[in-house]
Amino acid sequence: MALCLLNGNEAAAEAVRLARVEVIPGYPITPESPLIEKVNQFIAGGRLDGTFIRVESDHSALAAAVGAALVGSRTFTGTNSQGLALMSEVVHHTAGLRLPVVMAVVNRALSAPHSRFPDHGDAIAQESAGWLQLYCENNQEVLDTIIQAFRIAEDERVRLPVMVNYEAYIQTHTSEPVHVPEQVVVDEFLPLRRRPVLDVDHPAAVNLPTDHQYYTEFKEQQHGAMLASAAVIREVALEFFHRFGRDWKGTTEQYRCEDAEFVMVTMGSMVSTAREAVDRMRAAGRRIGLLKVRSFRPFPEDEITAVAAGRRGLVVIDRNLVYGVGGALAREVKAALYGVASAPHIYAFVAGLGGRDVTVDDMEYMVSQVMASGRERKGMTAFDFYGLKTS
Amino acid sequence: MSDRLPVTPMATEPGSMSRKSKGAWREQRPKIKPGDCQDCVLCSFYCPEGAIRVKGGELTINLHLCKGCGICANECQDRIEMVPEFEGKRGILA
Ligand code: SF4
Numbered sequence: 001m002a003l004c005l006l007n008g009n010e011a012a013a014e015a016v017r018l019a020r021v022e023v024i025p026g027y028p029i030t031p032e033s034p035l036i037e038k039v040n041q042f043i044a045g046g047r048l049d050g051t052f053i054r055v056e057s058d059h060s061a062l063a064a065a066v067g068a069a070l071v072g073s074r075t076f077t078g079t080n081s082q083g084l085a086l087m088s089e090v091v092h093h094t095a096g097l098r099l100p101v102v103m104a105v106v107n108r109a110l111s112a113p114h115s116r117f118p119d120h121g122d123a124i125a126q127e128s129a130g131w132l133q134l135y136c137e138n139n140q141e142v143l144d145t146i147i148q149a150f151r152i153a154e155d156e157r158v159r160l161p162v163m164v165n166y167e168a169y170i171q172t173h174t175s176e177p178v179h180v181p182e183q184v185v186v187d188e189f190l191p192l193r194r195r196p197v198l199d200v201d202h203p204a205a206v207n208l209p210t211d212h213q214y215y216t217e218f219k220e221q222q223h224g225a226m227l228a229s230a231a232v233i234r235e236v237a238l239e240f241f242h243r244f245g246r247d248w249k250g251t252t253e254q255y256r257c258e259d260a261e262f263v264m265v266t267m268g269s270m271v272s273t274a275r276e277a278v279d280r281m282r283a284a285g286r287r288i289g290l291l292k293v294r295s296f297r298p299f300p301e302d303e304i305t306a307v308a309a310g311r312r313g314l315v316v317i318d319r320n321l322v323y324g325v326g327g328a329l330a331r332e333v334k335a336a337l338y339g340v341a342s343a344p345h346i347y348a349f350v351a352g353l354g355g356r357d358v359t360v361d362d363m364e365y366m367v368s369q370v371m372a373s374g375r376e377r378k379g380m381t382a383f384d385f386y387g388l389k390t391s
Numbered sequence: 392m393s394d395r396l397p398v399t400p401m402a403t404e405p406g407s408m409s410r411k412s413k414g415a416w417r418e419q420r421p422k423i424k425p426g427d428c429q430d431c432v433l434c435s436f437y438c439p440e441g442a443i444r445v446k447g448g449e450l451t452i453n454l455h456l457c458k459g460c461g462i463c464a465n466e467c468q469d470r471i472e473m474v475p476e477f478e479g480k481r482g483i484l485a
């Protein structure tokens with residue numbers, strides 16, 4: 001194992017190389033472009049025996065990925081924001097056809113107004129497309145999660161595509177020490193299980209017109225696979241830990257939650273910031289913990305209700321906005337606790353939109369405001385824009 | 392149900408759609424006009440449902456397969472015209 005200084009895109013590219021991905025269609029988009037460049041360097045240098053397909057749009061990139069996956073190739077692509085929005089039609093196809101494509105989504109704010117900066121809104125807009133969505137807090141997790149994602153996607157119980165999310169610039173353009181595992185260890189963890197759907201010797205038509213007789217049943221099957229994937233994510237994380245020594249827990253992780261009165265809940269890069277905030281508040285004698293949501297889809301409802309039991313409040317911080325509702329994570333947390341007797345108060349903040357920095361101080365301030373007021377604003381759509389400029 | 396459906400929505404038997412009747416989709420149907428046929432088979436090449444057979448100037452249209460798109464009548468206005476599938480009160484547009 002080598003310890004390297006890698007930014008998020010480089011870490012993702014190393015994972016693509018180690019996973020021995022065979023087909024990589026790509027339409028580079030800022031700030032994901034260096035990922036595609038790095039993958040191509042690996043191919044050109046003979047370090048990855050894969051095929052890069054140049055296409056004319058993100059829509060075509062994922063369409064090419066669908067074709068490659070249909071014949072059983074291990075397939076990867078990357079995109080973000082406008083590119084993901086353009087892909088959207090094929091995003092649904094990929095999941096409906098049950099293809100184990102893995103895609104890096106470099107979370108970037110959606111236009112308008114135009115922005116190149118971090119925001120989870122692009123992936124959240126695809127929440128009902130049927131892909132698993134995993135969010136990474138640092139570059140090591142990006143590398144490890146892409147390797148895990150292929151195991152999860154290709155598992156017989158799942159057979160669904162996976163988005164691995166990491167944030168524009170905060171992760172793509174920030175270098176961190178990252179352990180790059182040996183090829184032989186990854187090969188043992190991730191054998192290629194080829195499962196072609198199309199095969200020239202047995203002609204078939206995929207995505208056939210399906211009327212009211214079977215559409216519901218196909219959707220029920222897809223839903224069942226999404227539900228079943230939660231156990232697979234946990235299983236794969238545990239096996240990964242045993243082989244590689246790094247424990248990403250699975251769908252959520254509790255950090256210093258023992259005896260916590262208030263628990264912060266967030267995902268993505270804000271998790272690593274929240275860890276510091278918790279440490280600082282703990283050092284000052286405040287009983288604060290953190291729940292990292294690693295998997296937004298499937299949504300780990302059981303772990304939300306478990307961590308909520310006996311707390312005074314949950315402080316949910318979202319880097320996305322569903323207009324008219326608030327943050328998507330807070331919405332899911334509220335739904336998970338619906339009807340739960342003595343559920344804690346939920347304080348929802350939308351922060352860091354379009355890349356506005358959310359610092360340890362900011363998080364500490366949010367939690368202290370909550371602790372001081374103790375007043376919960378009830379309702380599905382109640383939340384605060386953190387740090388809103390009023391003049 | 393799940394044990395009968397494939398994981399990937401697909402038809403594994405080529406041509407199985409041709410057994411499905413498209414007759415009920417029609418609002419109009421092709422009608423053969425009297426006259427000479429060139430035997431050029433353009434109509435049958437363009438028909439997306441494979442509903443037309445031409446042999447020795449004899450034209451047959453399989454109304455079980457024909458979906459009423461009117462492509463054939465557009466290709467050969469001399470020999471084919473589209474007429475409403477339903478007349479009077481049963482007509483969708485008439
Ligand atoms: S009906 Fe018209 S198009 Fe068809 S074979 Fe005859 S002449 Fe050609």
Ligand code: SF4
Nearest residue numbers: 438457458460461463
């Ligand atoms: S109307 Fe359309 S489907 Fe019917 S015979 Fe003509 S071309 Fe074929």
